[in-house]
Amino acid sequence: MARVFEAADASNLVTELRRSFDSGVTRGYEWRVNQLKKLLIICDNHEPEIVAALHDDLGKPELESSVYEVALLRNSIKLALKQLKDWMAPDKAKTSLTTFPSSAEIISEPLGVVLVISAWNYPFLLSIDPVIGAISAGNAVVLKPSELSPASSSLLLKLIEQYLDPSAVRVVEGSVAETTLLLDQKWDKIFYTGSSKIARIIMTAAAKHLTPVVLELGGKSPVVIDSDTNLKVTIKRIIQGKWGCNNGQACVSPDYILTTKEFAPKVIDELKQELVAFYGKNPMESKDLSHIVNTNHFDRLSKMLEEKEVSEKIIHGGEKDREKLKIAPTILLDVPLDSLIMNEEIFGPLLPIFTLNNLEESFDVIRSRPKPLAAYLFTQNQKLKERFAMTVSAGGIVVNDIAVHLAVHSLPFGGVGESGMGSYHGKFSFDAFSHKKAVLYKSFFGDSAIRYAPYSRGKLRLLKALVNSNLVEVFKVLLGFK
Ligand SMILES: NC(=O)c1ccc[n+]([C@@H]2O[C@H](COP(=O)([O-])OP(=O)(O)OC[C@H]3O[C@@H](n4cnc5c(N)ncnc54)[C@H](O)[C@@H]3O)[C@@H](O)[C@H]2O)c1
Numbered sequence: 023m024a025r026v027f028e029a030a031d032a033s034n035l036v037t038e039l040r041r042s043f044d045s046g047v048t049r050g051y052e053w054r055v056n057q058l059k060k061l062l063i064i065c066d067n068h069e070p071e072i073v074a075a076l077h078d079d080l081g082k083p084e085l086e087s088s089v090y091e092v093a094l095l096r097n098s099i100k101l102a103l104k105q106l107k108d109w110m111a112p113d114k115a116k117t118s119l120t121t122f123p124s125s126a127e128i129i130s131e132p133l134g135v136v137l138v139i140s141a142w143n144y145p146f147l148l149s150i151d152p153v154i155g156a157i158s159a160g161n162a163v164v165l166k167p168s169e170l171s172p173a174s175s176s177l178l179l180k181l182i183e184q185y186l187d188p189s190a191v192r193v194v195e196g197s198v199a200e201t202t203l204l205l206d207q208k209w210d211k212i213f214y215t216g217s218s219k220i221a222r223i224i225m226t227a228a229a230k231h232l233t234p235v236v237l238e239l240g241g242k243s244p245v246v247i248d249s250d251t252n253l254k255v256t257i258k259r260i261i262q263g264k265w266g267c268n269n270g271q272a273c274v275s276p277d278y279i280l281t282t283k284e285f286a287p288k289v290i291d292e293l294k295q296e297l298v299a300f301y302g303k304n305p306m307e308s309k310d311l312s313h314i315v316n317t318n319h320f321d322r323l324s325k326m327l328e329e330k331e332v333s334e335k336i337i338h339g340g341e342k343d344r345e346k347l348k349i350a351p352t353i354l355l356d357v358p359l360d361s362l363i364m365n366e367e368i369f370g371p372l373l374p375i376f377t378l379n380n381l382e383e384s385f386d387v388i389r390s391r392p393k394p395l396a397a398y399l400f401t402q403n404q405k406l407k408e409r410f411a412m413t414v415s416a417g418g419i420v421v422n423d424i425a426v427h428l429a430v431h432s433l434p435f436g437g438v439g440e441s442g443m444g445s446y447h448g449k450f451s452f453d454a455f456s457h458k459k460a461v462l463y464k465s466f467f468g469d470s471a472i473r474y475a476p477y478s479r480g481k482l483r484l485l486k487a488l489v490n491s492n493l494v495e496v497f498k499v500l501l502g503f504k
Pocket of ligand 1: 139140141142143144148166167168169170196197198201202215216217218220221223238239240241272273274367369395442
């Protein structure tokens with residue numbers, strides 16, 4: 023039986039990692055590159071084990087595991103390896119007349135010892151992707167994977183212990199008790215992926231030590247469908263982004279559809295037709311759909327479906343099997359706005375369609391709710407695209423597709439408001455784990471008495487002119503003009 027993780031273990035772990043960090047080992051370019059290369063070896067040599075663990079935990083299809091977890095990770099690591107020198111190089115900064123003569127730069131400094139707490143739905147991607155950022159930025163890091171995906175969690179522990187430098191990169195497995203002990207420690211950053219409810223616990227714990235946090239949360243991501251769209255492609259992309267991504271158990275999953283009453287019948291017909299084309303007449307038997315992670319989440323989803331005035335709104339699917347943790351792709355039409363399903367993040371294979379008198383109303387519906395992690399629009403109307411992008415507040419926006427923005431490394435990935443704070447991916451991951459240190463270099467040349475006491479009206483005028491970078495005024499004062 024594994025030894026219980028106690029308070030002293032948590033405290034010793036942080037002390038040990040802080041000692042490594044203070045020794046400077048993690049700051050070197052070589053160390054960072056070596057660790058990143060080890061992560062690449064994990065992806066290259068252990069893909070079948072990773073796919074098997076994800077199948078154990080979630081029944082995740084091989085294609086989804088190989089592409090959306092392993093291949094995306096491989097991309098992240100390769101990008102970091104390619105760009106690391108550039109990322110680490112100090113950025114030159116402009117100086118002003120006030121400090122003349124001087125030069126300045128911004129140095130990206132590692133924060134120290136950081137904690138990454140990840141979620142169960144993409145357990146490899148969501149664990150290793152932030153770790154790539156932490157290592158790239160030169161930190162020591164502890165990863166706490168989710169206990170709800172135990173096969174993935176123990177494989178992460180095994181592989182990271184096998185390949186990475188144990189003096190600076192560690193994994194702690196466990197649930198609430200272990201995480202609470204970790205949260206009692208002083209970290210230099212906490213990077214949390216999970217629900218907004220638990221995020222409040224994380225932020226409260228972090229506040230005790232004034233530790234900064236990145237919170238990667240979720241929310242109800244809306245999909246607006248305009249009638250001026252390529253409906254066939256629209257529906258295929260929605261199905262892929264909803265059920266084809268862990269059966270709706272994804273943070274950027276379409277949560278509900280908004281479309282007009284007039285256009286809805288066409289959307290529904292196409293959805294029904296394509297769902298059969300994707301998953302067959304009996305989707306409960308399909309090998310291309312993940313199962314629900316556990317009975318708690320199965321019961322949570324069942325409760326949403328079984329609520330009064332909701333179950334009668336099912337227009338497709340609705341089959342479920344608690345033993346097998348399976349729920350069929352399910353579409354609902356015009357459920358009450360105050361129902362559970364329209365107020366809690368669904369995070370599963372249910373998709374309500376909410377119909378409107380005109381598409382304009384979709385802006386009000388979205389604005390009246392907490393800010394989502396993603397908002398999607400399908401249209402060919404250029405003006406509508408621009409208005410949506412400019413006025414809808416969400417972590418990210420995708421026009422005419424679902425979820426694909428998270429594969430673009432030049433875009434920050436993160437939430438806003440209730441969907442989170444901070445962001446990562448690509449260089450943003452490096453920045454999330456760095457302190458941008460301002461450094462100003464002055465020489466002893468050109469020392470002037472104007473800022474030294476005793477003060478005078480003349481010194482005051484000159485200093486004001488310098489601070490305002492007003493050269494004309496500077497000359498006037500120096501030449502004695504009023
Ligand atoms: N933004 C993103 O990148 C992203 C990705 C995946 C999931 N999510 C969001 O995460 C949520 C689902 O994930 P989840 O169910 O694993 O979230 P969760 O909040 O239940 O768990 C996430 C992590 O928090 C830990 N945890 C749970 N209870 C805790 C407690 N009381 N104290 C301390 N730690 C605790 C868990 O051990 C786990 O490691 C959804 O809201 C989803 O949208 C966001």
